[in-house]
Amino acid sequence: MSRRSKRRAKRETADHRDRWMITYADLITLLLIFFVIMYAMSNLDTGKYDVVTQSLQSTFNKSNSILELGNGLGDTPGQTISKTPSAQVQGESDDKQENPASDSEKDTPDDTNRPLTEREEQFRTQEQELQNLFNVITQYIEDNKLENQIYVADKPQGISITLSDRFLFDQGQAALKKDAAPTLSKLASLFRNLQMVVSIEGHTDNVPIGANSTYKDNWELSGERALSILRFFLDKEKLDPDHFQYAGYADTRPTGDNKTPAGRQKNRRVEITVLRQLQP
Structure with a gap:
């Protein structure tokens, strides 16, 4: 190259x-x-x-x-x-x-002068009726010295009336005592004009039913006790059956300690609740 x-x-x-x-x-x-x-x-x-x-x-x-x-x-x-x-x-x-409040006062509508809707009117009427019911029952308990037998409370689901089993029934039985009739009649008179559902619930303690009992177990006993009160309202007081419901819960919803006599006595009860149909 x-x-x-x-x-x-x-x-x-x-x-x-x-x-x-x-x-x-x-x-x-x-x-x-x-x-x-x-x-x-x-x-x-x-x-x-x-x-x-x-x-x-x-x-x-x-x-x-x-x-x-x-x-x-x-x-x-x-x-x-x-x-x-x-x-x-x-x-x-x-x-x-x-x-600064001048503009806010003009822009913000006055709720006090705003007309109530139909639902708000119904809710206000319902709450007034429940409050009157609570006051009447409370006064009735005080007048008849029933503080140890009947308890009333305003709960979220409605007005709850708790009756001790000693006030309503004999031990282990579901037939109503005669002494319970005046109080139940008083409650019936208050329920007569209410357009709300009344729930009746039976409860027991956790002690099993005796061998000689006519009831199979606590489920049956609690249900029969609630049914006895329902029959009183429907058969004797002639209240509208469309406004009632009942159930038995045995010992599944205790409010007291089943390990003590006082707690078991507290659990043996019937709760009558006037249910709120409208919630806020």
Whole structure:
């Protein structure tokens, strides 16, 4: 190979190796241009901004504007937006700050003068009837010294009247005592005009039924006791059966400790609840 050919081959090899620098230089140039553009955009020309704002404002204020019914960006046609509010506007702003309640009173509707909806009227009537029922039963308990036999409470589900089994039944029996009739008749007179559902629930302690009992277990005894009271209301007092329901829960819902005599006595009970039909 001649000396000239060797020199040409070396030059071509060197040129091939240096081609990456062209791409690298183009990349660096593009990055420089990108950062220059970003820097230029970060500086806001306030003069040009005001010119553009006023131009848009005058366009919206023209009669042939798209917003025909509008008054432009300002409150009145031709009004410009200024950085510092006028004395009048500032005065109005100060008045609003001094009396912030004036606008809120105008914007907020007066709930006291708003007419009640049908459901609200029904709920108010229901609550008034339940409160009257609670007061009458409480007074009846106090007048007849029945605090240890009858308990009344206002619960979320309704007015709950708890009667001890000693007041209603003989031990292990579901037939009502004669002494319970006046109290049940009093309750029936209160339930007669109520348009609510009355739930009657029988409960026992956890002591198993004796071998000589006429009832199979505590489930049957608790259900029969609730049914006895229901029969009294329906058969003797002639109340509407559509307003009643009953159930027996045996010892599954205790309110006292079944390990003590006092707790077991507390669990042997019948609960009569006037249920709330409407919830707040």
